[in-house]
Every structure is written in C-alpha cells, then in structure tokens.
Amino acid sequence: MLTTLWVLPVAGGLLIALLPRHFAKWTAVVVTLVELGLAGFVAYSFDTSTGGYRWVEHVQWIPQIKVDYFLGIDGISVWLVVLNALIGLIAVLATPASPEFRTSRFLALLLVMQGAMTGVFMSVDLVLFYFFWEAMLIPAYFLLWMWGEGGTFVAGRPAANVSRGAFPPQEGPRPLFASLKFVLFTLAGSLLMLVGIIGEFVFTGASSFNLPDLAKHQADPVIQFGLFFLFAVAFFVKIPVFPFHGWLRDAYLAAPTPMLLLFAGVMGKTGAYSMLRILVPLFHDPTWWWNWNGVVPVLGVLGIIWGALMALAQADMKALVAYSSLSHMGFIVLGIFSFNAQGQEGAVIQMVNHGLIVPALFLLVAWIQERTGTRDRGALFGLAPRLPVLAGVFLVVTLAALGLPGLNSFVGEFMILLGSWAFSPGLTAVASIGLVLAPIYMLRLFQGAMYAPATGELPHGHAGHQEAAAPALVDLRGSQLLLLSPLLALMFVIGLYPDLLTRVLTAATLGLALPWR
C-alpha cells in the first residue's frame, strides 16, 4: 500500500513524459486524484487507539550493511502524506497546457518530485529516507531552472538566448542561478547528513539504520552533539531556519507557480517533519560546548522575527509571502523543540496549516500578477471593487495567515505558544512579536492592493492570453475558485474542528514516535 503511494506518482510521471500535452494533463489529474484517494483512505482507516507505525512494509534491501526497505506511517506523517497528495492535485490542475510550456515534461518532473516527497514522509529506515530526500532534489532542480521565471520554457522570452555563455548567469531573471544556489545549499546540508547517518550506524553501537532501533541506542552526549549538528544542518537548510535561508528568496521568486505550490507547501515541511522524526527521538542529550536542544528554538525565534521584518520590507508580493513563510516555519521549529505534547502537536498541525495557506497565497499572488502584470505591492490599488470574488478569497486567506481565531492557523500557533511557554516563557514572549508583525505585513498587503484609493493608472496585465485588447481585469474564474475551494474549506474545518488532526496525534503520543522528556 505505502509502496503504491510513492511508486504511483513516479511511475505516472515517467509515463506522462511520453504523452502529448493535453492527454498528459488529464492523465496527471487522474494519477494525483488516485493518489489523493489512496492517501485519504490511509488517513480515514487510521487506527487511533494505539501508537507506532501502520501499514508497515519491511523487507531487506542491502542486507550486507543492514539497510532495509522499511516504510511506515504514523500520526506525524499521515496528514503530511495527505497534504502532499492534495497540493499535488492542485498543482497539476494549476499547470497551463500551452505548447511552449512543455507541459508533459513539467508534469512528469512534478509528479516524480511528489512521489519522492511521499517517500520521505514514509521512510523509517535512514538510508531509504536519505535516498528519497536527495532524489526529490533532482526534479526540483530541473523545474526551477527550466520553468523558472525567465527560464527556457517560459513565454515572452526567446528560448535561444537563455542562459548561454556565462555559467552561472549573474543578472536578470535568473532561474539557473536560483536553482543552482538552491541545490548547492541543500546538498551541503544533506551530504553532511549522510555522514551523520553513517555515524549513527557506527557510533551508537546500534548497527542499524532503523529509526526505532536507533532511538533505543543513545550515544555519548559528545557524539550526539556532533551527529546532531550533521543532521540538523540538512534540515535547517531545507526548512529553512534563520541563518540558513539564503536560497529562499531567489528560489521562491524564480519558481513557476504550480511547482511553487509543492515546493513551498510541502518540501519545506519535509525538513520540519524530519526534525520531529529524527532529531527529537535520536538525540536526547546533544550536549558538549552547548546543548543543541536549547539552541535550535532560539534560531526558530530569530527566524520568526527576521522573516516578519523582511516581509515588512518587501515590495514584491511573492517575496513577501516567501519571507512570511520563513517566519511561520520558525513557529514550527519552536514548537518541535519545546519538548512537550502541546508544542509538538501544534507543530504538526501548523505544518499542515502552513501547507494549506502558503500555496493559496502564492496562487492568489500569481493570479493578481496575471491580471495586472505586476507583483509590485506599491503599484496596485483598489482592486476589490473590480475583482470582488478575488478580494473576498484573498481576505479569508490573509486572515488565516495572520492567525485569526476560527481559522486554522490560530489553533496551531496557539498550541505552539502554549507548549513553548512551558519550555521557556522568555522565548515565547519574543516569538509573540512575530504574531504582532504578521497582521501588519499581511493587512498592509491586502488593504494596499484591494482598497487603497486610486493614485494613478493601474498597470495592465498580459493575462487575457488571446484577447490582448480586452480589459485584463476579469474576476476569478469559476475553475480557479474551484481550485482554491478545498484549501479554503480546510482552513475553516481545521479552524473550527481541530480535533480532526489532533486525534491522530494523540494516538501517536502513545507510541514510541514522540518520546517526551
């Protein structure tokens, strides 16, 4: 069953690469729908009465060094698998099927990336985990580079003069630069993690790569200190946590919208998920020069503040959302490292919430850009009267992002702060500044674009693909509203009925998955 969950998108992707454009898109929709159905079935039939892994598949892979093909799903991963399937479906639907876009190849890479991320969420063996972790980089690299803004397959730019000559290219829209930067940043972290994985095998005396086995073998604090660092760097870069976010702006700005949904919505979560899955159970006491368990939440809080301040300073709406994402991920890190049930439950809920909100925000930004031709916050004003539906949807998402009670984010952030208060009131107080800053940058964005009084001519979009002469300011189309509706619905559902997520997590706390201290 779990094998199907990751093989289906990968195999589907490889098949789709060979299909013609329109056929490819509908095949991809079918594949992702089936994937969502399977993931939903796994979540629906999830037995909440006990802890531990379900649907376990455990066979030997490289018996000589005890590497196993070991898949399992527990309370932490089940919602992330569903989230991945859902965002995958939305991303496929949001993919344009135009000839110059090379839709078949794009969808193929997108589905392979989705499959690899599913694998990350389900791996219980560290080597298998690393396998998927690295494999998801390859499609991400190609998607960022070739379909990134100004990239090879993007309309409005002659294909021939793209990225020729200088390597890496240094100016203009530079998807190649962004993709390389992303890959090198990530790789530096994850290859160190490879050393960490080997170190876990050798130095803990467990002689195993299975997470449950390794959790029982705690190494010497000094060794834990070193291994923790090797693992953590990989996750710091991926999430990203405060001083490791250098790739974020370039990559998010360059990313094509459908890919960005999966990239920002799910891939960042793989890092946070891995912290909860690997760092917390394997390293109870990583102390030498300092205690890492105390340092990481500080980095998280710094990320909250830094991300919020940077978001305040952005004119580009996409960059604004990117930095707000950095800020929100800081909360998740804080929750994970508060080392109590509330904080970590809140972190998992917040991973799902953030995975719903950020794709919605990026989609809305892309649609506004499509209609007006700009992402510059300052150039936009008074859109609400002309685009009432879009404005309404935007309002809901904005309020969800800034944590209004009744919508999903509030639940997660509240639980995180509750948990971290028990851990360190001081840090929590500082983190709350982020909660104050969030409304400032989000509402400024919303009010400015939607309700600000007119100050001149509105920029015109290139949107109406065929009808260039017609006014480009058309409201949200039905299909686009339909695309967003599951995200919006879930924002309300989780906000009003968070038990949907937490009941599974309570089950997880019963097992080995989250050893509290």
Added chain:
Amino acid sequence: MLAAAVNYSWSQALGDMAQISPVLVVSVALLVAMILDLVLPPQVRGASAAAVSLVGLVGAIVAALLLYQSRGHGAYSKFATGDDFAVFFHVFFAVLGILTILVTHPYLARRNFLQPEFYILLLAATAGMMVMGSATSLVTIFLGLELLSVALYVMSGFARRDTKSQEAGVKYLLMGGFASAFVLYGMALIYGATGSTVLATIAQAAGSDTGNNLLVLGILLLGVGFAFKVSAAPFQMWTPDVYQGAPLPVTAFMSVGTKAAAFAMILRVFGQGLPGLSHDWGALLAFVAAASMIVGNLAAIVQSSLKRLLAYSGVAQAGYILVGVLGAHGAGQAAVLFYLAAYLVMNFGAFAILVVMSGPLGDRDRFGDLDGLGYRHPLLGVLMTLFMFSLAGFPPTAGFIGKFFLFAAGVSGGYTWLVILAVLMSVVSVFYYFRVVVHVWTPPAAPEARFAVPAGAGLAIILSGVLALVLGLFPSLLFALAQLGAAPVVAAGG
C-alpha cells in the same frame, strides 16, 4: 629453487595455467589478431581484429567465471593466483574491453585510424590489467604494470597527425616511465628489507615491524608510483594533458582501466603484503586522498574542455576511492570494488557519449558542443544527465550507493574527518557536473543536424545507463560479489 624447477610436472603446469586462464585467453586472442592482420586482405583486417578481440574477451569472462570460487592457491610459486579477487578484476577488465570495442569500432572508421593495431594494443593493455589483478608477487605486478603502460603509451599517441595526441603520448611515456622507476625502486627496497618478492612471504617477514626504515622508504616510493597510476594528487599533473590529447576511446578506456588496475595493485600490495604496517601507509594514503579530492574538485570547476573536466573529476574520484582503501577492514575493500564497478559504468558511459558525438576531424569536447544534446537526442541527453548525477553521487544511481559504501567504511575505519572532507568536496563537484547537465539541456544557438548513433555504441551506452540505474536501486547482488572478490585480500590481512 633449481630442484623445484626440475620437478615441475605437467599436471602442475596445467594447474598453474588454469589459474591464469583468463590472461592466457586474452593473450592467445592477441596473437591470433596479429597473425590475421598479416594474412587477411586489408579491407577486412579491422573487422576481423575487432571480432577476434571480442571473442577473446568473452572467452576471458567465461574462463574467469570457471575459476569463480575455486579458491586459487597461487600458481608459479605464488607469483600469480586465480582467486576471487583476480576473477572480479578479470571480468571487470574484460567488460571494459568489450564496451570499448563496441564504442570504438565506428569511431576508428570515422577518423580513418589504423584499426587492427588499435585492437591489438587494446588486448595487450587488457592483458596487462588482468595480470595486475591476479599478480601476487612484486615481479608479476610490475610485469602487468609495464605491459599495460607500454600499450597505453602507444594508444595515447594514436592520432598521429594530431600534435596534441603526440604530446599526450610522449608526456605519458616520460611521466609513466618516471613512475615505473619509483615503483621498481620501492619494490627493490622492500625486497631488500624482507628477502622476497612474494606478497605472502613479505607479509610474514615484515610483520608489524614499523621500525624498519628500509621498508618504510620502500612503501613511500611504491606509494608515489601507485598515486601516479591512479592519478591521485599531488601526482596528477599528467592526467589532464594525456586525457585531453589522447583519442576519446583511449581516454575512456584508460580513465577506468588504469585506475582500476592500480587500485587492484594497491589492495594487493598494501592489504595482502603489508597489512601489519597499515599505520605507515595509512597516513600516506590519507594525505593523498585528501589532496586528490581538494585538487581534483577545485581544478575541475575552471575547465573548459570536457575531457579535462572528466580528468580532474577522475582525480577527485580516486580520492573518494582511497577513503575506502583506508576504511574498515573488509567493508572498505568491498566498497572499493563496488565503487570501481559503478565508476566503470558511469564514467565510461559519459565518455562513450562524447565518443559518439565526435566528428571525422577530431573530438568535440567543448561545453558548447553539448548544447542541445537533450533536444537532438533525448535518450542520449537523459543518459548523459544520469551519468553526471551518478558521478555527483545522487540517488537513485550507482554512484550514490557506491559513495555510501565508501563513506560508511571510512567512518567505521576511524577516518571521519576524511569523510567529512569528501562530503564537502562532493558539494563542490556538483557544481561542475551540473554544468555539463546545463549544457545538455540548453537549446543550441543554431539548429544542428542529428548525428548518427552507431548500433554497437548505442548498445554500450544504454547498457551503461541501465547498469548505473540498476546498481543504484538493487545494489546488494553486486555488493555480495564485491565482498567475495575482496575476501582474499581481506583474509590475508585479517
């Protein structure tokens, strides 16, 4: 000694010959190819030499497989053996030879080179490599080394009208002769210190006597020669020039073959002959490994020729493999054999694609020549991407699993610092491997004609690609074979 020679019976002679049968098969094929070259009409000489070579190499594989798990006891007074270590390398070199012939045949015709001579030299070099795989005495090791080197000196200068090729031949000859002298001097000193050239006897005599300066000096000189042959820093200077000048198929053959043969030699001599002195040669190899990874990876970044890029990447890869040599006893040697097999498919595959691309006037190895490969020949583009990802060590390819084995052995052998260095340098390597990928998928400036891909070469490339993927997804079978192959060297050292 004289009495032993007198009593040398027929049954013993046949037994000894059976132990080295793969080498004999290749040698016979070599002689047949030379004779046919004299008697056949000129038009069919090339094809017949290629056919004879192929038959000989396939025969060598069969002969090697017959030896499999025969626990060879050492032939010719323990100067050679047919143990599983030898079998592994016999099959390895025979496969390399077959792939090279498949790729080379159309290339030779296109560039109008002498055909039969090329195959004869190729067989000679392969035989030399095989001798190095089965040699268990310093004398036979040197014999194989010279047979291999002399054939390669000539092959490097095979494009006679190309001055760069001539330069490569001469440079390789001079530098190679220099290295051979080092090896020989080192061997002489070791012989002087231990009184024997047979590795098993040396191991007994040397023990773990680290105080013997003569022996340490011998190891040092031997290490210099070996480092030269695996093109490890700081003895890598010849590599880029020779790789660039030599015709592409020769580079492809040499880049994998010489390296593997030299690693066979290192594992034999250090693992089987001098295991007690691992502290001495361990420090030496650790330095060489670190230097190779740093020099190779940093120098590869700035190259503008693909051959030179792959040459420096080869220097770096030698550094990674040395991590395995230093690594934990048993796991390390097996990891080296596994990685060499992975290196065979990925490095040869990358070179083979360049061979197919080369025109009648010369090799095309500028980055610009790769532009649009992915659009002209999507399959070749995908495979080139696969080989580059494999060299860079990405899953799900053989290169990833190979590196994982090497690094795992390195960490459990106590060389964590070296592994961390290797990992950081791997990040650097991604930059230049991706540079190749970027050019493969960059639309060409002007639409270029598709070039024809000959069937044999296409088969060799696809086979390499499939293996690079399969070994990455299901590595356990080959790793089991690598463990069996490494067993003789490990058992002697344990």
